[in-house]
Amino acid sequence: MKKILVIxxxxxxxxxxSGLETFGPMTLPQYDDATRGFAKELGVEVEIFASxxxxxxxxxxxxxxxxxxxxxxxxxxxxxxxxxxxxxxLTQVGFPTIEVHMSNPARRGTHSEILxxxxxxxxxxxxxxxxxxxxxxRDRAG
Numbered sequence: 001m002k003k004i005l006v007i008x009x010x011x012x013x014x015x016x017x018s019g020l021e022t023f024g025p026m027t028l029p030q031y032d033d034a035t036r037g038f039a040k041e042l043g044v045e046v047e048i049f050a051s052x053x054x055x056x057x058x059x060x061x062x063x064x065x066x067x068x069x070x071x072x073x074x075x076x077x078x079x080x081x082x083x084x085x086x087x088x089x090l091t092q093v094g095f096p097t098i099e100v101h102m103s104n105p106a107r108r109g110t111h112s113e114i115l116x117x118x119x120x121x122x123x124x125x126x127x128x129x130x131x132x133x134x135x136x137x138r139d140r141a142g
Contacts, residue, residue: 001045002070004137006035006130007057008050010078015102023102024126031127035073038131044070044138054079058089065093071137072097073130076114080105083113090117096140098133102126 008028016027026034032048039046047069049060057079064072074097079086090097096119104124105112115121120136122129 001043002138003045003047003068004039004134005060005064005069005072006032006046006048007060007072007074007076008048009057009074009076009080010052010054012050012075012077013052022108026102026127031130034127035130035134038134042131042134042138044134046134052078054083054086058086061089061093065095069095071095071119071140073100073133073137074098074114074118075100075102076112080110080112080114087113087117090114096137098122098136100129100133102129 012028015023015031016025028050035046035048051057061072072095076099097117099112099115099118099121101123112121119140122132125132
């Protein structure tokens with residue numbers, strides 16, 4: 001069974017508590033429950049990791065590389081732009097990443113630097129974006 005790492009970036013713990021008009025009412029634990037459900041339906045294993053620290057995410061990516069993780073779903077949230085070391089780490093790991101956002105950052109004028117180092121991206125489909133990203137990795141990742 002393929003194992004996929006799901007990463008939540010800076011500020012994700014505030015989902016369901018602020019920005020409701022943009023991100024909806026779901027809390028991060030609800031994201032995680034839905035993601036585990038999608039993974040079960042798709043026949044993949046997920047490990048979920050959340051951090052507000054760029055360094056912790058980089059460390060987890062490198063460890064995942066060493067562990068043979070098949071791919072990563074990454075909602076960078078506050079790490080979407082301006083994090084050169086994080087982007088460098090994405091180019092060094094031996095697995096594909098799919099960037100996912102509940103809303104569409106482009107509608108808010110945000111350009112994602114993470115997307116440039118990802119296999120692809122899914123945005124604007126709410127929680128279903130996680131299912132789409134998991135399916136994409138299941139079908140394309142080592």
